[in-house]
Amino acid sequence: MKLAVVGGASTYTPELVDGIARLRDELPITELALLDPDRDRLALVAGISRRILAKAGHPAELSTPDTVEQAADGAAAVLLQLRVGGQAARHVDETLPLACGCVGQETVGAGGLAMALRTVPVVLDIAARVAAAAPRAWIVDFTNPVGIVTRALLDSGHRAIGLCNVAIGFQRRFAGMLGLAPERVALDHVGLNHLTWERAVYVAGEDVLPVLLERFGDAIAAQVGLPVELIRRLRAVPSYYLRYYYEHDAVVKEQMSAESRASQVAAIEDELLRLFADPTVDTKPEALSRRGGAYYSEAAVDLLAALLGGPPAVHVVNIRNNGALPFLPDEAVVEVPATITAMGAQSWPVRAVPPLFAGLVSHVSAYETLAAKAARLGGADRVADALLAHPLVGQASLADDLAARLIAANRDHLRWA
Template identity: 65%
Template sequence: MKLTVVGGGSTYTPELIDGFARLRGTLPVTELVLVDPAADRLELVGGLARRIFARQGHPGRITWTSDLDAAVDGADAVLLQLRVGGQAARQQDETWPLTCGCVGQETTGAGGLAKALRTVPVVLDIAERVRRRNPDAWIVDFTNPVGIVTRALLTAGHRAVGLCNVAIGFQRKFARLLGVDPAAVALEHVGLNHLTWERSVTVGGRDVLPELLAEHGAAVAEDLRMPRALLDRLGVVPSYYLRYFYQHDEVVRELRTKPSRAAEVAEMERRLLEMYGDPALDEKPELLGKRGGAFYSEAAVALTASLLRPAGGAGDAADVQVVNTFNRGTLPFLPDDAVIEVPAAVDARGARPLPVRPLEPLFAGLVANVTAYEHLALEAALKGGRERVFAALLAHPLIGQTERADRLTDELVAHNREHLAWA
């Protein structure tokens, strides 16, 4: 089994490698190729990846290259974890929206749109090159904004599934608080990527969410940086990304008075790359846990294994995993081609959303609004043009005012001109 990781020079990659090594019984990788245009980073990350495999006794072969076509040739699955423009672009995404009184964040609001505009054309080019060489290969997208990028891939007819670590992060956190095995915890995780709610937490066939909130609500609220009273009033656990919606103005005030997350991550990456260059290091360093992407490797291994499992026999039953895929009527108030993030049956045929209970108006209204924005964002990414960018920003629930949308449009184009073919 050959896997290719596009963006293999990322400091995230050792987390993924560690998962491949530990979970080789689930996903028996024989060849792993890391591809990235940054050859210097590849050398450091690739060397550590080989040492991790060796330490854990994994027999798989790891190579790295900057030649995308060679990297994806013969691959059974291609994992996408790229960042167009690097941390410098992220720094801009988190900064210039603040000058207009809007949250600066790389996947939400105006910064999220900028990232989508930079990313979608690049991802679609990669996907076309994968399809030309391996029409049956699966593409697993971890590249943000996952919902918009996955919608672009699926709309273009690619064999793709979007993946985020929010659901598995909640599963592991709740399991720890409840003192149970994570495998025993099932979530009713519903919404869009980075716009989801945990509506039930099932253990042993029983919904334990009410007692989880009653006994551990303060700890959950502290992790989310939301008021405990809000969780009690909602009766659900919102994704921490909903803080940008529920407490937007407070977040803007905070972001204006402290260093950006991009600056923190850039410094962390510098330190991590120094560590990766140590030939004695043969495991992922503790610092990597602060980089983000917790449990990404477990989620990626489980999803890829389900997609690549041979058909037929006792192991042919579909697995249930939280993924990003076409709505297909699951949320009836959304178009079928909207991309939602819900539990789905996953096997060699792809991901099929499982039925969900009707979504409460308090949540459904926001989901519908952001879905409309994502449709317009994809139009802007595919076709370009200032007016399409303006329309997407005007539709976003965190913006929604003509003067503000106009100003943000000018800022977005000015800061991303080198990545926009039409600008």
């Protein structure tokens, strides 16, 4: 079985390879194709990836093809993990909105829209070439902003599913607090990518979230950056990304005097690439844990295993709504638990979502619809409309100002600008 990774020079790749090596019984990969335009960086990532596989005694061949078509040829699945513009563009995404008094974050608000504008056209071009070379291959999107990118892929008719590591991160942390194996813990996870809540934590069919909040409320609050009193009032654990909505002004004030996350990640990546270059390093470096993407390898490998003919399994994924959240259009993309088989994903029944959550989900989903359209078709008015629809912008003059700034800052990546 062949797996192709577009964006193979990402520093995430050794995390994925480590998972492939450890979980070989679940996902019997025979060839791993890493594709990336940065050939020098790819050589470093491929080198440590080969050493990880060799140390584990994994027989997979690792190749570094030159084209999407070569990478996709014969592949059962293609994993997308690219970052158009690199950390330099991310730094702009995180700092430019601050000049307008808006939160600066790579996937949320104006920064997230800028990332989508750069990324969606590139992803759609790659997906079209994948479809031509391997029509039955699954496209698994880990590229941010996952919800918008997955929406664009599905709207263009591709066999795609979106993946994020937020849910598996909560599952593993909750299991650790309870002293349980992760597979014994299931989540009532609902919302959109980077806009989700854990409304229940099931162990043997019983909701133990009240117990978790009673015993570990302060620790959970610290992890998501929100007051424990708010979490208890919500009777749900918001993802960390809800902090950008629930405490927007406080976050902006913090960000105005802090180093951007892009700058921090760039320094971590420099350290990782030096480690990758060391021919004696044949295990996943500890520094990779500071890069982000915790449990990425387990999430990706387990999802791929179910998609590619393994036993059906339940995973939290980004898929068409199709009635899962009845207050959203069917064509929206939502992040919910679903049963995964070789036929695709079938969402689980979702309990009624209260207005406090549904209102924000509806608002952001409408923005994502406009953002996907702006990214596909271009145009300053479409960009401004998407910003006007976003709950963290929502003012006409501010949306127009931000649109002009985003377009100017990203002009080299926008074919229509």
